[in-house]
Amino acid sequence: MASIKILLDKCTGCTLCVKTCPFGAIHMADRKAVIDMAKCTLCGSCVAACKFSAIELEKSGGPRKDLSGYKDVWVFCEQKKGVIQSISFELLGEGRKLADKLGVKLCAVLLGHDMETAAGKLGERGADKVYLVDHPALAAYQDDPYTAVLVKLVEEYKPEALLCGATTIGRSLISRVAIKTSAGLTADCTGLDVDTKERLLLQTRPAFGGNIMATIIAPNHRPQMATVRHKVMQEAPVKPGRGVEIVSNVYPEETFASRSKLLEVVEEIANTVNISEADIIVAGGRGMGGKENFARLEELAKVLGGAVGASRSAVDADWIGYSHQVGQTGKTVVPKLYFACGISGQIQHLIGMQSSKVIVAINKDPDAPIFKVATYGIVGDVNELVPALTREFKRALNK
Amino acid sequence: MNIIVCIKQVPNTTDVRIDPVTNTLIRDGVESVINPFDAYAIEEAVRLKERCGGKVTAVTMGPPQAETALKEAIGLGCDEAVLVSDRKFAGSDTWATSYTLACAIEKLEAYDVIICGKQASDGDTAQVGPGISTHLDIPQVTYVKKIVEINDKSARVERMTEEGYDVVEVPLPCLFTVVKEINTPRMPSLKGMMRAKSAKIAKWTAADLDADPAALGLDGSPTRVVKIFTPEARKGGEMISGSTDEVAKELVELLKGEVV
Known part of the structure; x- marks a missing residue:
């Protein structure tokens, strides 16, 4: 079982951890920090804040897994009625930077029906490769087939990072894929970067109500998954004529089975622009x-x-x-x-x-x-x- | 119909104040409440019971004091409640949390519907609901704004989307996450509050669950916090004063760059 302790010889009594703890679980006694275990949630905020490495959070776990087989940065490209959504271009813009820093390919994942032409255009948005799965059952989003297909792609091609929009579709889908593939998933990142030495995705997001920022990693799991809200990242610029390699994947029919059934898609005509899209x-x-x-x-x-x-x-x-x-x-x-x-x-x-x-x-x-x-x-x-x-x-x- | 509602106790944000000097949260005196989105989940569960008969069980994973939230849930119409609480769960991210809750749900008697709020107001991830349904291998519908029809075999619901809504038919057992539009939660009744007072809350520890110890708490959580920092507070800017026309003219001049 995981445990946390203060290393008394290193603790200088600076109280930084006391101020940082989101749960009010640390106090000072004899100028040393003391953790109240009844309140502590092992969130690790204090460990990250301590400038003297005086707090040790130990995780008991199995041996480090071999992660070397995982490479490339993937972006899940969301489409509705065959139109690739602008969140996907934002993720491709961000994904391009991350892939360049890591020295790997940026790959788009596109699930849909009759999407060949749209897939071919993703090169112009910075993708080096498109993993395309084309099937009538993928025309509109449904939890089961989308999850099954994305899990298969991840297991077959092993990306080291996978970005997804924090949209209705994205959040519903990626949460399921992360559980099935035992991946770490960080929601609503406002900043993404990489540690090129450890090949870690540094995922920064507001935490504990929004006025603390936390940088989160998944050190021992791949792919590293993150969702990003719409409008947070810059759209990838269009580079006319830039080509892309399309990898079409065919899976057995049962992969596309869905327990739920999408009966109807209703668009409510709002008299004004959708606020999430508006500038x-x-x-x-x-x-x-x-x-x-x-x-x-x-x-x-x-x-x-x-x-x-x-x-x-x-x-x-x-x-x-x-x-x-x-x-x-x-x-x-x-x-x-x-x-x-x-x-x-x-x-x-x-x-x-x-x-x-x-x-x-x-x-x-x-x-x-x-x-x-x-x-x-x-x-x-x-x-x-x-x-x-x-x-x-x-x-x-x-x- | 057996209905399970998963809830979380969170700090009440209406109480949250920000220290103007350190720009950190002032937590003293902040009470804990049921996650606002879970109030809709509880209400919908109770309405389903009223519609179809059956029983509502509220489940939460959290520290011992989360019992208060469960009592409140009983006051709002839930019949039974389970607190899943153990030091071994500390440090759980959404992977480990949804695993633990799924293990607790499997220990309960057979269920027809699980309802969760769309997300918690302190973490905002919206990952635990879909996580539970995946661990349990049942279908899900997220962002449900209306349960149009339900019987013991299946349900027809409306899922809110960015553009409108989808109509989805789903077999039971299944999991829903619900949005604010689904209902208006009732206030606790006097009878409910009396019941809540005397209600016995079941308390389960890790030992009560058929769970893999390595998949619990921090050990079972793929993600880890490595850095914490306070973002620079947004500073108040310029105040513009003058007559209505002067102010309007000045603002238009200042905002020209933003409005193209």
């Missing part, structure tokens, strides 16, 4: 004062080609639908420009939008917490300012 979001909160005032946000969003977002209280008041909700129980968004109109900035909302590039906050309360994260803040009445902004933008953009 500009105009969001409103309780300070908008009423449902009718959301029309002002829609006008501004329309002029800017953006989408309308909302805080939880606006959604709960039924001023706008849940699909527009930004924050902890809604969506996390990373637009280039985020307008927070009449949103006070509770932590649950901030979690969902604080990575936006530019934040403009308009609120009548000068002490609203939203101003602490805003690039530009305006104390004033949203219902006057938003129409004025719409007018000015119209003029500036000649609309």
